[in-house]
Amino acid sequence: MRTSIATVCLSGSLEEKMSACARAGFQGIEVFEPDLVSSDLTPEEIRARAERLGISLDLYQPFRDFEGVTDELLQANLRRAKARFEVMARLGIDTILVCSNVATATIDSDEVSADQLRQLGDLAAQYNIRVAFEALAWGRYISDYRRAWRIVQLADHPQVGTCLDSFHILSRGHDPAGIEEIDGEKIFFLQLADAPEMSMDVLSWSRHHRLFPGEGEFDLPKFFAHVLRTGYTGPVSLEVFNDTFRQTASGTTAVQAHRSLFTLADETVRRFPDTARTSTIARQQTPTGLDFIEIQAEDTRDVEIALEQLGFDFRGQHRTKRVRLFSAGSARIVLNEQYARGVEPAISGLGLLYEDVETAEQRIEDLSVPRVPRPMLAGEQRLPAFATPHGPQLFLAAAPEAGTEPGWVEEFEHGFEPATAPHIHTFDHVNLVSSWETHDETVHFYGGVLGLDKGAATEVASPHGLVRSRVVRNHSGTVRLPFNVLPPVHQRKTEHIALTSDNVLVVAHQARQRGMEFLPVPANYYDDLRARFDLDEEYVDLLQSHQVLYDRDSHGEFMHFYTRRIGGVFFEVVQRFSEYDGYGADNAPVRLAAQSRLDDAGR
Amino acid sequence: MRTSIATVCLSGSLEEKMSACARAGFQGIEVFEPDLVSSDLTPEEIRARAERLGISLDLYQPFRDFEGVTDELLQANLRRAKARFEVMARLGIDTILVCSNVATATIDSDEVSADQLRQLGDLAAQYNIRVAFEALAWGRYISDYRRAWRIVQLADHPQVGTCLDSFHILSRGHDPAGIEEIDGEKIFFLQLADAPEMSMDVLSWSRHHRLFPGEGEFDLPKFFAHVLRTGYTGPVSLEVFNDTFRQTASGTTAVQAHRSLFTLADETVRRFPDTARTSTIARQQTPTGLDFIEIQAEDTRDVEIALEQLGFDFRGQHRTKRVRLFSAGSARIVLNEQYARGVEPAISGLGLLYEDVETAEQRIEDLSVPRVPRPMLAGEQRLPAFATPHGPQLFLAAAPEAGTEPGWVEEFEHGFEPATAPHIHTFDHVNLVSSWETHDETVHFYGGVLGLDKGAATEVASPHGLVRSRVVRNHSGTVRLPFNVLPPVHQRKTEHIALTSDNVLVVAHQARQRGMEFLPVPANYYDDLRARFDLDEEYVDLLQSHQVLYDRDSHGEFMHFYTRRIGGVFFEVVQRFSEYDGYGADNAPVRLAAQSRLDDAGR
CATH class of the missing domain: 3.20.20.150 (Divalent-metal-dependent TIM barrel enzymes)
Structure with missing residues (x-):
């Protein structure tokens, strides 16, 4: 060609x-x-x-x-x-x-x-x-x-x-x-x-x-x-x-x-295999899940506290690096304090799991995606690393066998065994930010290059303008990455990690007992819920007392809550009922307004 | 209401x-x-x-x-x-x-x-x-x-x-x-x-x-x-x-x-005078011309040199202020070094002429446009001053009788008499910049508030993106203000003053003899002119030797040249033939590319 x-x-x-x-x-x-x-x-x-x-x-x-x-x-x-x-x-x-x-x-x-x-x-x-x-x-x-x-x-x-x-x-x-x-x-x-x-x-x-x-x-x-x-x-x-x-x-x-x-x-x-030419690039692979998310900061203590409040287990300190691992179910979060002088907590890496990681790696290389050099010592698992158009680094790893953890987890020492029945099971989605300049390229990168499907473009209102959004995901929903384009006056780039729970109310209750402060949800929101959905009064009271938000569509129901922001990152815990496949988009303006109030109050 | x-x-x-x-x-x-x-x-x-x-x-x-x-x-x-x-x-x-x-x-x-x-x-x-x-x-x-x-x-x-x-x-x-x-x-x-x-x-x-x-x-x-x-x-x-x-x-x-x-x-x-309500604001007036343009800078010397090269006369120093006046025909340019510490040359004021200046002033005040306080001494002509949405201040003045100069000119001393037959006669247009946030408001300000007509929106390509443009003007064309919205990466806000001449080639020739350096126009431009317009070879050579640009449409012809940039401002000299009513938009990309080259070269 x-x-x-x-x-x-x-x-x-x-x-x-x-x-x-x-x-x-x-x-x-x-x-x-x-x-x-x-x-x-x-x-x-x-x-x-x-x-x-x-x-x-x-x-x-x-x-x-x-x-x-x-x-x-x-x-x-x-x-x-x-x-x-x-x-x-x-x-x-x-x-x-x-x-x-x-x-x-x-x-x-x-x-x-x-x-x-x-x-x-x-x-x-x-x-x-x-x-x-x-x-x-x-x-x-x-x-x-x-x-x-x-x-x-x-x-x-x-x-x-x-x-x-x-x-x-x-x-x-x-x-x-x-x-x-x-x-x-x-x-x-x-x-x-x-x-x-x-x-x-x-x-x-x-x-x-x-x-x-x-x-x-x-x-x-x-x-x-x-x-x-x-x-x-x-x-x-x-x-x-x-x-x-x-x-x-x-x-x-x-x-x-x-x-x-x-x-x-x-x-x-x-x-169209009948078209004469053969592709010169390695075949597209589809990621089967998220291996881990990395958060980088000069000081990751506040993130650790939040993770422990949410019920994550400390799994250990890396043998040779200033990196610590936390997990809940298969949600693995790596806290990295290396090369982070003056850096506030922010998502710095995404690990994607592939069945055929060599072909996936070859394809990314064939498509001229720059590699990121990662210092590695003998005995460490090799994780190919690439630059993404939107900032964080991308790591590729082979999907571990069902019920097991990836090999690299063994590089972490002096931690605890994971809980046997955690209420948080896995990553639900990771909400990332791309600039207006790189948004289309980013979506194509995760689609055409990495093998995810692109959803439709949507938008939600924030106090400072419309947030444009587009989700890339795999078919089964084990990888879901909504990418947001923020309006220009949004000073702070904020991304978040959403975790799947089988009981949002219990997670919220336990987190509060451990001292967590939630993102405050206004009382008007719960009045509106009652008006919109004809919900049981006591149920709405229960949601309100835990600052849990709610959504419903023709496929099912959705409950979720947000932590407060820690630097440029926060957490969401979600629970999906029946076939609900959305992200509570109607609640996003409420969340954005609440965050804006906290920002204005300097908290 | x-x-x-x-x-x-x-x-x-x-x-x-x-x-x-x-x-x-x-x-x-x-x-x-x-x-x-x-x-x-x-x-x-x-x-x-x-x-x-x-x-x-x-x-x-x-x-x-x-x-x-x-x-x-x-x-x-x-x-x-x-x-x-x-x-x-x-x-x-x-x-x-x-x-x-x-x-x-x-x-x-x-x-x-x-x-x-x-x-x-x-x-x-x-x-x-x-x-x-x-x-x-x-x-x-x-x-x-x-x-x-x-x-x-x-x-x-x-x-x-x-x-x-x-x-x-x-x-x-x-x-x-x-x-x-x-x-x-x-x-x-x-x-x-x-x-x-x-x-x-x-x-x-x-x-x-x-x-x-x-x-x-x-x-x-x-x-x-x-x-x-x-x-x-x-x-x-x-x-x-x-x-x-x-x-x-x-x-x-x-x-x-x-x-x-x-x-x-x-x-x-x-x-629709039959509609019952009466307006509570003063009646719209239409400006009849531009009284003057003010350029402000800590040091206006380079602007003075350019004006003298173009054939402007020094008309004097203000009696009490660090302000100097230059004129050519009815084009009056005021150079203001007051309150300008660290300021590079930029357009800081526009004087609009009205037949009924009191009503015009009343209307602007009725529509809550903020006044700008101007220190004034006894004996000076009062010029009402207002803030505009795009930056420079707006001054209102009564149109002088035909063939005479406005009263405020007498406040300037120790200057020369104006030339009797200058080749520059008046302002043709002033090309201003508005930000994307204020563009629609600015156009409405000059239209609905000040009484000019709004033209259609157009755009021209620059090396850094599209420049959106819209002209406001009066019917007779004695006031023409194209407003440009620059693409975000344009670092420098640049505006320009276009002057009407009866002989662009003579003005260019004399300016060069006085040492002016023009904006260089690439040879390809003249090859393209020959191809597009079937012009006489010698005529194109003449244009090229003076770095003069050319345009033609079904109404007439247009010749113009640009000076180099001085801080945030430059000059254009234009000559219109027959009923040509445009601004040489096809030449704008050539101008923008040439300016970009000079910027890159640090000149």
């Missing part, structure tokens, strides 16, 4: 964009004309720089409003084209993207457009340039790739082919199966973009909200399979207009973009 | 919202249920606090998914309603908003909905509560205000009336003229919201992008006139869900919101 990317996807100057693409491993780029016009490098300098960086200049784009015009305008357009071809010759680019006319077309005729493209092809032939004609979704007359292909066939010129762009085809809801009718030799270029599901005008959607493959909701593997079946062997390129990527560091975006092409290729070959 | 606002419009806790509304001058508020539920104040405390603040609690909202349901569900819904009525009794609120059912309705019948609302009315009567029924734009069966009114008529219950919300009516494109068919006594509540023109799903549009009246594109004066003609005398309230207001300081937002109701009332009475 020859990978390519349009310079418009990235921020910075043309030089910065070129360097970022080369470093990320792209083989080529599309030169976006305004990037060229704004650059103070000459075309010859750009060509030389590309050669030095080892990237090809695959496409010059876009050339607008060419066909469907009067004869007079056609002559002017041919003059415009000639000037572009001369610049392309200086750049050494052999393919130009010609978009269907959106502004100046006055003749709605396949024959006229074909004839005018044929004249363009004659001119292009003098420069050895190929014309890739593309139907824009908002083209005045030509907005369907099938019509663009019909016109290319009519033009019947060796220098004139078509360009396919997944956005223009899928955003209009056009069936991509028709791609297989196209001669692969006449597909001169392929541009891929994903997008979230939104109903807005297609031009704004396209200009602002495109995403890299796998980050949105389009079925790109199916689309790509159709293209591969035509025999297309040209560049597989990305053209993604996105307000966020325009603002964020081009280096990171380029790596994310490059990775998205490989997860796409992988997903395509997995779902 | 009784003014009110829904608490959901503002950020912070319920207490903070209530205080902000009272301080801004609102007479009442709508209590948004989730704000109550999240509050740790009891209903009695909230009521007492409202009394102390002098605001009424006008509406409890929303009550959802009540009518169109099975008998069994109706009984549950009546129980839910009873619990709400009890809370309302504690709060002392006498009106509840009932939205048309979006989720649980299964019966699409006017009679059934009317009958169920009648039963709700009977229950409400026991609490002396009024039910205001509203058609949500996305109601399952009832999404049109005319149908909601038909159902209220059918219900025929003294406690059951309707609520009108401009968003739900105008977003669906429903004709608001039908409002006049409604009995004003039966309109129990009025909610107003504006919105930008967007084509997206109406629910997302409503939940995220509502604006205060005058900030969007709805014709709210017309809508409001229809309501007034029914004889409605209840609260005029704002319900604006907006992602930005949820995040920004509630005090500022409340003032902005309150102001928007008065500019709306004013505009309504101006356009």
